[in-house]
Amino acid sequence: MLLQDKLDRIEKHTENFSISKYNFLKISALVKLIKDTDANAAHCEKCSENAPRLEKMIDKIQYLDDIVYRSPYEKQFNEIRKHFHKEHGYIPPLYFSGKYIIYGAIVGLGLAALIAFLIIQKSAVDVLLVGTVTGISIGYITGSLKEKRYRHTNRIV
Numbered sequence: 562m563l564l565q566d567k568l569d570r571i572e573k574h575t576e577n578f579s580i581s582k583y584n585f586l587k588i589s590a591l592v593k594l595i596k597d598t599d600a601n602a603a604h605c606e607k608c609s610e611n612a613p614r615l616e617k618m619i620d621k622i623q624y625l626d627d628i629v630y631r632s633p634y635e636k637q638f639n640e641i642r643k644h645f646h647k648e649h650g651y652i653p654p655l656y657f658s659g660k661y662i663i664y665g666a667i668v669g670l671g672l673a674a675l676i677a678f679l680i681i682q683k684s685a686v687d688v689l690l691v692g693t694v695t696g697i698s699i700g701y702i703t704g705s706l707k708e709k710r711y712r713h714t715n716r717i718v
């Protein structure tokens with residue numbers, strides 16, 4: 562089946578979906594997986610295997626309210642997604658910024674606690690707060706910069 566036919570079929574199955582349902586079922590990620598699987602199928606054995614699996618998944622969309630259909634669908638979805646992470650150098654959305662925000666909060670809080678203890682000689686809540694917020698900001702900026710090249714090459718799913 563042609564790529565455009567697959568996309569049309571998804572469109573047809575989801576035309577009555579609310580935005581929250583569309584997001585909950587990760588339809589835009591499914592579209593991305595279908596497009597990129599098609600693009601890689603010629604030179605990746607696993608992608609050429611996954612292409613017909615994804616095609617079958619399109620017809621499951623209409624039954625996904627039912628958990629009996631949704632669990633195996635999601636299992637397959639995650640497997641295919643993981644293949645892109647492992648073999649094609651993709652990352653999940655907010656992969657670095659999410660991670661670095663947590664590191665930033667920990668390091669920022671730690672440094673602020675050290676400064677408060679060594680220099681001010683008392684635990685000052687505002688110093689700890691400033692340290693944590695600064696750490697989070699630096700973490701977010703660093704993570705976003707690292708994600709930039711993945712955004713440019715469209716390797717986020």
Ligand SMILES: [Zn+2]
Pocket residue numbers: 601605606607608609644648649
């Ligand atoms: Zn592949």
